[in-house]
Amino acid sequence: MSPSDREKAAPASPARIRAAREALDAWVREVVAWHFGPDTGCPFWLEQAARLSWDPRREIQGFADLARFEPFQDEWLRGGPVSRWVPRAYHGKPVFVFETGGSTGVPKTRVNIEDFRSDYSAFSATLPDDAFPRGSDWLAIGPTGPRRLRLAVEHLAQERGGISFGLDLDPRWVVKCLKRGWTVGAEAYKDHVVDQALTIIRAHPNVRCLFTTPKLLEALTDKISLRHAGITGVFCGGTHMTAEFHRRAREELLQGAAFVPTYGNTLMGLACHKPFVPEDDFSIIYHAPQPRAVLEVVDPDQPDRLVPHGRRGRVKLTTLTKELFLPGFLERDEAMRTPPIELYPWDGVGDVKPFSRLGSAVVEGVY
Secondary structure (H helix, E strand, O other): OOHHHHHHHOEOOHHHHHHHHHHHHHHHHHHHHHHOOOOOOOHHHHHHHHHOOOOHHHHOOOHHHHHHOOOEOHHHHEOOOHHHHOOHHHOOOOOEEEEEOOOOOOOEEEEEOOHHHHHHHHHHOOOOOOOOOOOOEEEEEOOOOOOOHHHHHHHHHHHOOOOEEOOOOOHHHHHHHHHOOOHHHHHHHHHHHHHHHHHHHHHOOOEEEEEEOHHHHHHHHOOOOOOOOOOOEEEEEOOOOOHHHHHHHHHHHOOOOEEEEEEEEOOOEEEEEOOOOHHHOOOOEEEOOOOOEEEEEEEOOEEEEEOOOOOEEEEEEEEEOOOOEEEEEEEEEEEEEEOOEOOOOOOEEEEEEEOHHHOOOOOOOOO
16 A cells, blocks of 8 residues: 555545535536437437426436436336447447346347447546556457457557456356256356366466456366466456455455455446555455446435445436436445545445345356
8 A cells, every 4th residue: 555545545534525516516517418408309308308397407407406307217227229329429320239137038238339449448547557568458258249348448458558357257147047046057057157267367478467257256266376477467347246255366366466346337338446454354344436327325215315434225327428428327236425535525335236135046156
C-alpha cells in the first residue's frame, strides 16, 4: 500500500461530494434530454414519454428527480425487437447486442455501440503500469459467446498496446450441470477451461495480465505459479467475492502479483474497488463509474429510501449513458452501503452477495 492509496481511500471532503453531485445532476439532465429527444431518443423511451402526463426533459433537473419514473422492470429487456433500444442518433451505426443471465428462460439483452469501449478505457486509466505493463498481452479467462466481456477485455488490451487471447467458456452449461446435480460434469468443464488457459500462458510468454473469476483463479493457481509464469497483474471479477478470498488472493494465490477486484455486469459496466488499506480488513468495497452509472443501497421494502451508511440493503442500479438509460433497476444483489472516499466521492457498495429474499438459491457456476 502506498501513501497515495491511503489518501485516495480517506473520507471524501464535503466539497468533493458536492462537486460530484453537481456533475451527476448535470449529466442526468443531458442524458434525459438525449433519450427523450425526438431526434436522438430510442423508440422505447419515446413511447414511454407519450404515455406520461409530464415532460422529462423539462422536469428532470437532477438525479433525485429520476424517482418520478416507475422502477425499471427487467422483463423490458427480455425479447425483441432489440432495435427499440437503439437511439435514433445512432441510426446506421454498427450495433452489438450482449446478453446477461439466460441459464433459464429468455436472457436480458443490452445494445452497445461504444459503451463497452468507453467503460474499459476508463478502467484502463485506473490500472498501474508496473503491474499491468503497457505493451503486454492479456488472457481473458471468462465467459464468451453473447457476453460483452470478451470484446471489452480485447479493447482493454488494445488500449494498453497489447493483444488479448481468449478461450471457450459457456457458463450456462456449467450452471445446468450443477442444477441437475452433475457435479462431475461441472468439474470436468472447469478443468477444460483451466487447461485452455495453461496452454496459452505456457506458449505465449508476453501474456502478463489476466482477467479471471474467483473460482477459476483458485483452480488455475492449483496448477501453476502465476508469478513464476510471468503474470504481473490479475483483474478479477465475478458475481460475488468474499473478504476471505480477497485475503487469500493477495497473500497466497498471486505470490506478489497485483490483484484488482471489480464488480460489473452487462447493464452497469465496471465498478472499481476502493484502494486497499489494511483497516478495511479485506472487505470488498466497490464504487460505480459515476456519472455513467450509480449504485445505491436501498431498503428492500421501500426501494425509494437509502439505508444508513454501514447497513445492508438491496442494490439499485441506474445506468446513464447515451446508449442506455436505465433508472432504478433493482439488482439481484444485496450489499452494505459505504461512505464516499476522496478517489470516488460518492457512495460505495460493500460485501456484495445474492439478495436473500429472492427465494431460490443462486447457482454461480464458474463465477
